[in-house]
Amino acid sequence: MATEIKMPQLGLTMTEGLIGKWKKQVGDTVKKGDVLVEITTDKLSSEIESEAEGVLLAIIAKEGDEVPVQGLVAVVGEANEKINIASGVPQAEIKAESAAREEKAPVIEKTMGGRIIASPLAKKTAAKMGVDLSGITGSGPNGRIIQKDVLSQGQKAKAAVSRGIEDAAVVVPAGSGDIIKPLSSMRKVIGRRMTESKHSAPHVTITTEANVDKTIALRNKLNSINSDMRFTYTDILVKMAATALRNIPRMNSSIDGDNIIIHDRINIGVAVALEDGLLVPVVRDADRKGLKAICSDTKELIEKARGNKLTGDELIGGTFTISNLGGYDIDAFTPIINLPECAILGVGRIVRKPIVNENDEIVVASMMTLSLSFDHRIADGALAAQLLKLIKNYLEDPDQMYL
Amino acid sequence: MDIGNKKIMVIGGGPGGYVAAIRAAQLGGEVILIEKDRIGGTCLNVGCIPTKALLHTAEIYEEAVHGADYGVIANVRLDFAKAQERKTAVTNQLVSGVEGLLAVNKVKVISGVASFISNDTIEVKAANGGTETIKADRFIIATGSVPVKPPLPGIESKQCIDSTGALNLQEVPKTMVVIGGGVIGVEIATLYSTLGCKVIIIEMQNEILPMMDGELTRIIRSKLALKGVDIYTGAKVTGIKDEGAEAKVAVQMSDGRSSVFSCEKVLISVGRKTNTDALALDRAGIINDRGRITVNDKMETNVKGIYAIGDCTGKGMLAHIASAQGEVAAENSLGHESVFDIRTNPSCVYTNPEFASVGLTEEMAKEQGLDYLVGKFPLSANGRSLIMGGDGIIKFIVGKEYKEILGVHILGPRATDLIAECALAIQMEGTIDEIIATIHAHPTISEAVREAALSVEKRAIHMPNK
Numbered sequence: 001m002a003t004e005i006k007m008p009q010l011g012l013t014m015t016e017g018l019i020g021k022w023k024k025q026v027g028d029t030v031k032k033g034d035v036l037v038e039i040t041t042d043k044l045s046s047e048i049e050s051e052a053e054g055v056l057l058a059i060i061a062k063e064g065d066e067v068p069v070q071g072l073v074a075v076v077g078e079a080n081e082k083i084n085i086a087s088g089v090p091q092a093e094i095k096a097e098s099a100a101r102e103e104k105a106p107v108i109e110k111t112m113g114g115r116i117i118a119s120p121l122a123k124k125t126a127a128k129m130g131v132d133l134s135g136i137t138g139s140g141p142n143g144r145i146i147q148k149d150v151l152s153q154g155q156k157a158k159a160a161v162s163r164g165i166e167d168a169a170v171v172v173p174a175g176s177g178d179i180i181k182p183l184s185s186m187r188k189v190i191g192r193r194m195t196e197s198k199h200s201a202p203h204v205t206i207t208t209e210a211n212v213d214k215t216i217a218l219r220n221k222l223n224s225i226n227s228d229m230r231f232t233y234t235d236i237l238v239k240m241a242a243t244a245l246r247n248i249p250r251m252n253s254s255i256d257g258d259n260i261i262i263h264d265r266i267n268i269g270v271a272v273a274l275e276d277g278l279l280v281p282v283v284r285d286a287d288r289k290g291l292k293a294i295c296s297d298t299k300e301l302i303e304k305a306r307g308n309k310l311t312g313d314e315l316i317g318g319t320f321t322i323s324n325l326g327g328y329d330i331d332a333f334t335p336i337i338n339l340p341e342c343a344i345l346g347v348g349r350i351v352r353k354p355i356v357n358e359n360d361e362i363v364v365a366s367m368m369t370l371s372l373s374f375d376h377r378i379a380d381g382a383l384a385a386q387l388l389k390l391i392k393n394y395l396e397d398p399d400q401m402y403l
Numbered sequence: 404m405d406i407g408n409k410k411i412m413v414i415g416g417g418p419g420g421y422v423a424a425i426r427a428a429q430l431g432g433e434v435i436l437i438e439k440d441r442i443g444g445t446c447l448n449v450g451c452i453p454t455k456a457l458l459h460t461a462e463i464y465e466e467a468v469h470g471a472d473y474g475v476i477a478n479v480r481l482d483f484a485k486a487q488e489r490k491t492a493v494t495n496q497l498v499s500g501v502e503g504l505l506a507v508n509k510v511k512v513i514s515g516v517a518s519f520i521s522n523d524t525i526e527v528k529a530a531n532g533g534t535e536t537i538k539a540d541r542f543i544i545a546t547g548s549v550p551v552k553p554p555l556p557g558i559e560s561k562q563c564i565d566s567t568g569a570l571n572l573q574e575v576p577k578t579m580v581v582i583g584g585g586v587i588g589v590e591i592a593t594l595y596s597t598l599g600c601k602v603i604i605i606e607m608q609n610e611i612l613p614m615m616d617g618e619l620t621r622i623i624r625s626k627l628a629l630k631g632v633d634i635y636t637g638a639k640v641t642g643i644k645d646e647g648a649e650a651k652v653a654v655q656m657s658d659g660r661s662s663v664f665s666c667e668k669v670l671i672s673v674g675r676k677t678n679t680d681a682l683a684l685d686r687a688g689i690i691n692d693r694g695r696i697t698v699n700d701k702m703e704t705n706v707k708g709i710y711a712i713g714d715c716t717g718k719g720m721l722a723h724i725a726s727a728q729g730e731v732a733a734e735n736s737l738g739h740e741s742v743f744d745i746r747t748n749p750s751c752v753y754t755n756p757e758f759a760s761v762g763l764t765e766e767m768a769k770e771q772g773l774d775y776l777v778g779k780f781p782l783s784a785n786g787r788s789l790i791m792g793g794d795g796i797i798k799f800i801v802g803k804e805y806k807e808i809l810g811v812h813i814l815g816p817r818a819t820d821l822i823a824e825c826a827l828a829i830q831m832e833g834t835i836d837e838i839i840a841t842i843h844a845h846p847t848i849s850e851a852v853r854e855a856a857l858s859v860e861k862r863a864i865h866m867p868n869k
Contacts, residue, residue, distance in 0.1 A: 120831070
């Protein structure tokens with residue numbers, strides 16, 4: 001009896017998954033628990049394991065396909081077993097799916113490095129001019145790309161460069177020593193989400209400097225009396241941001257069509273850098289949690305993120321994000337909002353420098369630059385500035401958090 | 404799309420018209436074909452096919468004459484009446500074959516001469532004088548061409564023949580003057596000179612076969628000379644005089660001197676003109692330039708629903724162009740999108756050895772100011788060619804930067820068949836790399852095509868690369 005392998009639901013809000021690299025091919029023997037294929041949702045990368053023992057009889061979803069949750073991905077059964085792929089899946093659904101696939105097929109073929117139909121002369125011309133054939137619609141027989149198409153594309157690209165216009169296809173020069181690597185599923189998701197954010201949310205970034213002497217003292221104190229855990233500045237900032245958001249709830253919000261949703265819960269996302277990518281696991285109800293709880297949450301989430309073990313639910317539901325690049329000696333930057341959140345806090349390094357204190361004396365203090373990017377559709381500068389000022393106040397004098 | 408149930412009227416049943424008719428029928432049109440004479444037109448009846456049938460006799464005759472070289476000793480005698488009989492048999496078989504194809508495709512064939520009455524109606528005059536008026540949704544004009552009779556003094560002399568006459572001679576003349584060194588003149592010169600006739604070609608231009616690559620043309624010219632064909636270029640016929648058994652042809656030579664040649668037959672092969680007089684194009688409002696119907700690359704005339712293809716457009720005048728255009732016109736007439744592309748059109752001359760060409764000649768590449776490279780391979784270095792006792796040369800003209808194939812010129816045995824590979828390469832925008840990467844069978848003449856491509860980069864295997 002064949003077993004249908006379906007797209008799992010990896011989180012409450014997951015609706016579909018993107019098929020990545022197949023680890024097994026049709027005809028391969030598989031054991032229960034063997035990884036069949038990599039998948040990516042808009043939040044995370046994961047894998048689908050075989051639920052049965054036998055032979056991979058059919059791959060239904062190709063690399064690059066988006067499959068809805070519970071959609072058929074593959075079939076595992078006994079060797080030589082005759083399978084009827086339609087079984088168990090309503091006919092209409094299959095039709096719709098395959099129709100969608102057919103419609104997408106040419107695009108996928110081109111972008112996934114499949115065969116591009118171009119004349120030998122067109123290929124040579126493109127290589128010489130550094131024109132990417134995959135972006136060209138051919139005018140030859142059956143859509144074949146001919147030299148004329150490459151030349152006009154080359155001219156368009158040239159014109160675009162000279163006009164400084166980005167909307168024409170970008171020409172990627174490829175030299176002989178260059179390494180060409182296909183985009184990973186995660187890079188594609190990051191690319192899509194970052195582009196979408198920059199395109200749909202008008203970003204404003206405001207910056208300020210905070211004297212963090214007292215926060216440093218607080219952290220040292222907490223770490224000296226707690227041997228079982230080490231508090232990081234990120235942990236403290238999670239707590240401070242959450243407390244500030246509780247006081248300025250309009251910055252803890254999302255835009256949804258014609259409405260602004262002001263979230264009751266305050267869930268702080270923490271950006272975690274991976275070898276080739278970025279994940280933002282979420283510390284839930286950070287305003288109600290003590291620092292210890294926050295610290296153990298972030299520690300666990302970061303470890304899981306680096307081991308690619310996060311579940312979908314740990315990646316969703318954020319209402320605000322903190323991205324800390326202080327460890328890389330960055331002072332300030334312009335973070336991109338993690339939609340549908342309203343704002344993101346960029347944290348710079350702590351640097352000791354001379355400042356003028358309230359007594360007009362030049363003293364040495366530990367300073368940190370904060371960068372807050374916010375969605376101008378939801379908030380205006382004054383409101384965002386209030387939030388940033390409050391966080392700055394907490395950093396300069398953590399006792400204010402009790403107010 | 405607008406398919407089927409349309410009445411398509413094809414005027415003329417030559418290689419353009421019958422192909423258009425069959426294609427239109429395949430696409431669901433109701434097709435009527437009007438032919439004034441025999442199906443197959445000039446090509447099948449008085450052109451391509453009969454010429455090649457007689458040339459094949461000439462080829463066998465020549466091989467037989469030189470049979471001793473191959474170890475076959477025979478007492479060779481030409482039976483020209485038999486050759487003509489075979490030519491007629493071949494022609495008849497092909498004509499009835501086309502008639503069968505038209506019948507299978509349910510094309511209604513009407514015998515008669517068509518004239519436009521308006522832009523949607525024609526009148527057909529049958530041979531017996533009866534007339535019939537027919538309306539149609541679409542017209543495809545494919546009335547072809549006829550030989551030009553230049554206004555020369557004495558052109559009506561009984562010794563003067565056109566290509567049709569030359570193909571129907573009952574015996575081989577002893578002497579013949581060919582006026583016009585184009586494809587027709589050179590092929591008939593090849594035919595009769597091989598069969599023992601003394602042939603003199605008079606060409607007004609500076610070279611015979613002016614559309615072919617000059618370098619190879621000079622080789623074929625010397626081969627003709629070796630067969631005893633005298634060629635005078637830059638020479639102008641001033642008059643023909645009927646002197647009973649012979650005619651005297653007066654010629655002003657390139658150096659200004661006058662010469663007179665006596666001959667049994669004078670072939671007038673100075674060109675062909677469109678055969679559109681009977682059509683009354685003006686009544687349908689079809690724009691034409693002295694009978695040459697003006698068309699675009701979809702084969703549309705200025706009148707919606709009326710198409711013209713082949714020789715009657717006055718361009719190309721080759722059977723395979725007419726056929727290709729016929730398919731284009733049929734497809735467009737039934738709502739499909741199709742355009743005619745001349746780039747891959749091969750030109751073939753049935754000399755001995757054969758001469759075929761596709762794309763740009765070296766002269767054209769120069770004239771267009773292109774940066775090009777040339778690759779050449781002599782067929783004397785090709786095994787199969789040597790076996791067949793033939794020689795010649797293959798010449799590639801390729802773009803300097805990308806090595807794309809701009810033109811290929813072949814002089815040698817079966818050149819007319821070999822050229823197809825090169826036409827395909829041009830159609831595909833191929834470069835020499837694709838020709839080189841393709842394995843060519845051994846031992847064939849096609850190996851030399853690859854060698855010529857290799858020689859562009861000076862890496863031919865079977866000859867020293869200079």
